Amino acid sequence: MTDSAVIDIRSVTEDDLPGWTRTWGNGYLRPYTDGGVDAIRSTAARDRLIGAFDMDRCVGTYRSTAQELTVPGGAFVPVSAISRVSVAGTHRRRGLLSRMVAMDLRGAFERGEPVAVLDAAQYPLYGRYGFGPATAMAWFEIDVNRARLDPRRTADTSGVLLVDAREYSKAAPAVYERLRAVQPGTLRRDELWWQEATGQRAGSPSGRPEPFFALHLDPVTGEADGLLCFSAEERWGAMLPQSPLWIRDLIAVSPQAEAALIRFAVTTDWVTTVHLPYRAPDSLLPLWLGDPRSARVSALSDYMWLRVLDTPRALSARTYGVEAELVLEVTDAAGYAAGTWLLEGGPDGASCTRTRRAAQLRIDVRDLGSLYLGDDSATRLSVLGGTEELRPGALARADAMFRTGRRPWSPRAVLGPRYQAGAP
Ligand SMILES: CC(C)(COP(=O)(O)OP(=O)(O)OC[C@H]1O[C@@H](n2cnc3c(N)ncnc32)[C@H](O)[C@@H]1OP(=O)(O)O)[C@@H](O)C(=O)NCCC(=O)NCCS
Numbered sequence: 001m002t003d004s005a006v007i008d009i010r011s012v013t014e015d016d017l018p019g020w021t022r023t024w025g026n027g028y029l030r031p032y033t034d035g036g037v038d039a040i041r042s043t044a045a046r047d048r049l050i051g052a053f054d055m056d057r058c059v060g061t062y063r064s065t066a067q068e069l070t071v072p073g074g075a076f077v078p079v080s081a082i083s084r085v086s087v088a089g090t091h092r093r094r095g096l097l098s099r100m101v102a103m104d105l106r107g108a109f110e111r112g113e114p115v116a117v118l119d120a121a122q123y124p125l126y127g128r129y130g131f132g133p134a135t136a137m138a139w140f141e142i143d144v145n146r147a148r149l150d151p152r153r154t155a156d157t158s159g160v161l162l163v164d165a166r167e168y169s170k171a172a173p174a175v176y177e178r179l180r181a182v183q184p185g186t187l188r189r190d191e192l193w194w195q196e197a198t199g200q201r202a203g204s205p206s207g208r209p210e211p212f213f214a215l216h217l218d219p220v221t222g223e224a225d226g227l228l229c230f231s232a233e234e235r236w237g238a239m240l241p242q243s244p245l246w247i248r249d250l251i252a253v254s255p256q257a258e259a260a261l262i263r264f265a266v267t268t269d270w271v272t273t274v275h276l277p278y279r280a281p282d283s284l285l286p287l288w289l290g291d292p293r294s295a296r297v298s299a300l301s302d303y304m305w306l307r308v309l310d311t312p313r314a315l316s317a318r319t320y321g322v323e324a325e326l327v328l329e330v331t332d333a334a335g336y337a338a339g340t341w342l343l344e345g346g347p348d349g350a351s352c353t354r355t356r357r358a359a360q361l362r363i364d365v366r367d368l369g370s371l372y373l374g375d376d377s378a379t380r381l382s383v384l385g386g387t388e389e390l391r392p393g394a395l396a397r398a399d400a401m402f403r404t405g406r407r408p409w410s411p412r413a414v415l416g417p418r419y420q421a422g423a424p
Contacts, residue, residue, distance in 0.1 A: 007091070007094075009052050009100055010050070011050060017044065019057065020049065027086025050064075052099070054091065059088040059091040060086065060100060062082070064083075064116070066079075067079050069115060070180055070182075070183055070187075071184055071317055072318045072373065073347075076188075077114060079113055105334065114314040117305065117306050119412070123302065127366050130336070131366065132369030132370035132371075134305060134370055135410045137412070138279050139299035139301075141296050142289065143273060143294045148291040148294070151267040156267070157263050157267065159216045159217050159219055161215050162214050165210060166200060169200045171215055172251075173194050174223075175226065176227070179253050185304065197229075211229050214229075216256075216261050218254070225254050226254070226260070227249060227251045227252075228250050230245055230247045234270070244274075246274075247265060248413055278410075278414070281297075281300060282406060282407045304410040307365065311328075311330050311341050313352075318372070320401040321401055322346065322347075324397055327359050328343060332365040340355055360393075361389060361394040362387070363388075367386040367387045377402075377403060379395045379396070
């Protein structure tokens, strides 16, 4: 076996792409296709692709993309969004992941990206690199027969329009942009993303089963203010329909749009169960049903993980619940976010500067990631030891500043055939 020190961690070249794509597919249990290489090639100029190479053989993959994260107050913070992380089964537990993360975080810091984010496939992996869980997700399963929605009340779903992929992909970006402007935790979805998601991109594989698409139109302006993409399966038991319906994407910028789209899905004839994954845990969706208890939470999990790389830039980009100041000592084994910082913030904005004043709160960079979008509380985090109150009252003050009225949410669209398995 090759000594891990001689395994090269480097940027990927055009020639490496087939091997890189195959290694990634092995890691994610996805069969190799030439289309997969083309998809990676089309984004290679924009993204940073890293690989681990044993001689010329690719044994590790890693990608990061320049993204924008909405933070409390509505600012878009430039972030490095990490994905496609894998190490070949033959080369695991030899530090290759750690080396790829180290190379990429250094690059992100040098490029001036104050924050990095990722969806962690496994919980234990990323805390050691300074990431903390920053948004959570709830997976709802609605028992249609208990939802107490009367399918004869068509007023409940007024404004909903079934459309094809083309019409949907035209309306969708503007609706999503309206959500992104106000929803902490969201990332950008550009036009290419929408074309790919709806099979509208030139060269998209044909013959892929198309999901169903619906819009909700604002009754006053006639403009789309909600999007619903779903698939369903025709399933019968002795003359009784038992069809599941899976919501792949649901974006709404008004409560009316959300209520109408959910009620539309739940009152679809033949459907007995509606699966609604990746919603904010404080989603109001159960309350749009006749009986909210018909929406059971079948999974509740951490979702997006976040690592602060530049404390003053990250903390001064968001707003805070109350006008206050707090002196924070941030500990960070890798050094990027470390220091003692004076945070002065409130509902209209904030500043964060290095200070010589005595710290009131000591916080590890992982906990700062969990606090940043307001999803966790300093008081809660202090129980686990990564956050320490150095001056009485500092935990309560941090809670009042960082917490938000509604939880952050990172919407995820579930695309492709994998979703049909229905497992969270
Ligand atoms: C997860 C994966 C990338 C780890 O790669 P790796 O090169 O073996 O990781 P490293 O050797 O650099 O391990 C770094 C640390 O994480 C730990 N670790 C690695 N995989 C782990 C796992 N599955 N569970 C718990 N700890 C793990 C190692 O023990 C090591 O700990 P240490 O620093 O305390 O010694 C690899 O196992 C893989 O490809 N898995 C399948 C795909 C996947 O889950 N990718 C992540 C997508 S977000």
